[in-house]
Amino acid sequence: MPQHGRSDIDAYEAVFTALAHPxxxxxxxxxxxEGGSMSAGKIAQMFKHSWPTTTRHLRVLEAARxxxxxxxxxxxxxxxxKHRLEVxxxxxxxxxxxxG
Amino acid sequence: MPQHGRSDIDAYEAVFTALAHPxxxxxxxxxxxEGGSMSAGKIAQMFKHSWPTTTRHLRVLEAARxxxxxxxxxxxxxxxxKHRLEVxxxxxxxxxxxxG
DNA sequence: TTTATATTTAGCCTAAATGCTAAATATTCG
DNA sequence: CGAATATTTAGCATTTAGGCTAAATATAAA
Numbered sequence: 001m002p003q004h005g006r007s008d009i010d011a012y013e014a015v016f017t018a019l020a021h022p023x024x025x026x027x028x029x030x031x032x033x034e035g036g037s038m039s040a041g042k043i044a045q046m047f048k049h050s051w052p053t054t055t056r057h058l059r060v061l062e063a064a065r066x067x068x069x070x071x072x073x074x075x076x077x078x079x080x081x082k083h084r085l086e087v088x089x090x091x092x093x094x095x096x097x098x099x100g
Numbered sequence: 101m102p103q104h105g106r107s108d109i110d111a112y113e114a115v116f117t118a119l120a121h122p123x124x125x126x127x128x129x130x131x132x133x134e135g136g137s138m139s140a141g142k143i144a145q146m147f148k149h150s151w152p153t154t155t156r157h158l159r160v161l162e163a164a165r166x167x168x169x170x171x172x173x174x175x176x177x178x179x180x181x182k183h184r185l186e187v188x189x190x191x192x193x194x195x196x197x198x199x200g
Numbered sequence: 201t202t203t204a205t206a207t208t209t210a211g212c213c214t215a216a217a218t219g220c221t222a223a224a225t226a227t228t229c230g
Numbered sequence: 231c232g233a234a235t236a237t238t239t240a241g242c243a244t245t246t247a248g249g250c251t252a253a254a255t256a257t258a259a260a
Contacts (some may be wrong), residue, residue, distance in 0.1 A: 015121050016119050020116050041205095074205060074257045075205095092188060095132055121218085125229075155239085173227065174235060
């Protein structure tokens with residue numbers, strides 16, 4: 001059970017929690033729109049709030065595995081994990097079938 | 101602009117907020133599983149927390165228009181608005197297309 | 201190795217969410 | 231009408247989330 005085992009039973013929890021905040025949704029949107037990756041600094045400068053606040057949001061997205069990060073010199077590059085959004089589709093599937 | 105106008109600009113906000121709590125996700129799941137409608141009492145008895153707590157969760161789901169309610173005698177019948185879940189699909193669509 | 205750049209961690213504070221109990225409301229039934 | 235049932239509203243207590251500033255860390259450049 002590599003991706004969909006009991007170990008991932010809280011995927012819904014993590015993903016829905018991460019997507020609950022507009023700043024985090026906007027971070028995901030923007031990383032995606034910019035080609036899939038962005039540095040922490042580039043992300044932080046989109047917002048009027050402080051950089052540490054952005055860092056905290058990034059941590060939540062990372063905990064949900066919606067992004068991952070890798071250092072490149074003194075930059076941290078955050079990359080979106082698009083496929084992780086399938087968790088939402090999985091959840092929606094419960095409602096797709098005719099009621100019963 | 102009946103369904104998709106500026107009046108609905110915060111649909112993402114309302115829906116993602118509503119789905120952020122496991123109790124609310126479970127309420128939706130169960131109403132759907134039970135055929136689409138359930139009384140407040142039936143919903144409340146699923147949980148170990150107090151009934152007023154459930155009522156509050158129902159208010160959040162209602163604000164997001166994920167359920168609606170109608171009185172039937174002394175029961176309140178909550179009905180799921182399945183189509184409202186399309187808001188999630190709409191949001192996911194932003195990521196569907198090849199990055200760019 | 202000192203200095204500058206990029207970013208995170210720590211710790212605090214406030215606001216919002218969630219849960220509870222008690223009281224109120226609405227509807228039905230005797 | 232008065233009692234019983236079904237459910238919500240009010241108001242309070244506690245937890246969690248989100249924001250800020252200051253300090254720490256890591257890499258690079260001089």
